[in-house]
Amino acid sequence: MMVIKLNINNKGPFNFILDTGVGLMIITEPKLVDSINIASKRIIKLSGLGEGEAYEAYVTSPLNVMIPGLTSNNVSAAILKTDYFNLSTYVGMPIHGLLGYEFFNSLGVKIDFSDSTMNVCRPQDLKPFKKSQKIPITIEDKKPYMEAMITFPDGSKATNKFIIDLGAGHPLSLENMLQKHELPKKAIQANLGVALNGPITGYLSRIKDITLGSYKIKNVITSFPDKDYIERKFSIARDGNIGIGILKKFNLAFDYSNNLLYLKSNEKFKEAFEHDMSGIEYYMAGENYSHLIVSRVAPGSPADDIGLLKDDEITSINFKPISKMTAEEIDGFFKTNERSLLLEVYHDKKYDRVIINLKRRI
Template identity: 60%
Template structure:
């Protein structure tokens, strides 16, 4: 049975909806003091190393809640309040004190409902939470497990970083955590000033567009966003690069978020100059509703190129280039969006095909299932491995075995760089 993509509303670009959801919960439903929720060490140690999985540009860590788990959470500096997206955790965590919240205006359709919890006991290795509460969605509207191809139970952001200095090393997939006074700075790391406003970190950067004009930008440091750079205040008639493509960028408070993908000439942050960077240009009015004026955000497509230390207490970001810093930036060259389906989340179901793209030209459609790539069954591949294949090389050919129109078929997909 082919799973309909209707069940994973915009999982591919879920960040818009989640950011708005958390902002709404935080400022309309809670009265917590900004410094009340944090993590600290459970003993006298000064440092802990936490392994993580990198899946589709997301940092996934394991944690325990109320002596249950482990659960898989996305570490996300763009989230101002802990969010549990798996409704089944309501019963398994034995949360007696909770109240229901109505969340209006997120996308199309009826209001969403969530539970507001009392403080939870959250453990991450030798770290524990203090006064950290969460919102638990009554229905999983975002399909993060399908998007990741593995169980995802929620997102953790501000509270994890609020009291600690956190080094993220993508080369060996580890977090190193200290109290700020104990951390030994990276000797050759570049310090970039970072402000924390409304529970989110902001940095300044200069953007040079392909037509030569420059702009100073205030950007959210958002390690939960998969793109490299998103610029929100660029209109279709003014400022877009000459070469761009229409893109589906997800769902926000007021409905679908559409926009464009293109490249900028250069991004300057600290002493680093990143050239020919793929950039998202979302369109719409929803960004005018944000409480903090900003120009966009920096996501994992860029930040994974660095080893970095995020230090909220010291208002600092330390950057050191990683081994893949100079690799070119590429986007998907197939024209397909897809997710993990089935009980084990190891079936690859197409949720969208871009008109005129290579996938569209060979007749692939929403709802088709990819069974094998170059004879290798996709159930033996991670969803991230598949992503990497489809943005690997312009002109590269793949033999796909697909389930289409009620039967199996073999098709030849030729990748094409579109931006």
């Protein structure tokens, strides 16, 4: 995830995820109602893409939003009455909200994943990265869309329409796979993410490649949402979304005013896609998010083989305390390559040390 610090109504700083997949600015931390001094608020229903019903949120009075060198006045936002996302526990640091269309629509935005920087300017002053490719996009329902060519596991090809979604942690999601094509033979069931009204379930596997402009990216780990998700009605017809797993292979420049996205491959472009090899789904809990709690163990996975259970706590990996690692470092341990790891686990009111043999599952 891309996290930026910003101030709201001269209070902060607060951590927001930069998310082209959302329209209205969403404040996920309900306690901000009091801290940013909102004078008036009305209740609306927000419907998302997961399981469950729409949830209630407050629409704020106009906000002043500040990042270094930039102040945006009269920004509209919604504050969730309950933090349904629990993004802080997944990211391993306090997350207060999502910043999307309101930010990108007014600015030229350059994102350099090579050095983790972002530059913003007036749209007319935007200068793309040298030798970058110009990709036409459309802005529909406050979200950016592009077309890309997909080569499916059976060798067939199709041009698909995707949301460009910086807030999605996966590389690629194909929502029409179960309707139009067979599920790839090597697929695993998985929780694919979390939306406004709950988790999105489905399968993970790989497609042969995706083509963006003249860039071809091979053997892409892809999410295939299940039929309950597919049957939902979307305001804009689309085939899925391209997430940060692919987008971070490029340095990007967004120009909503001219319906353009500029891509330039970076040093991550040739890195292979890998998925978790442990079978452990987890979240971070406690003060400073320093406790790794198991939320699910995939049946038949290496974690299942060693008897790891839901609600177990992993306290160290290869003798390195979890409290000394970021969520990104922990992910790296579990999906870098096939190897053995020594885990210290708090289980059944005692500490155990176990060896887990990681295995590529897709």
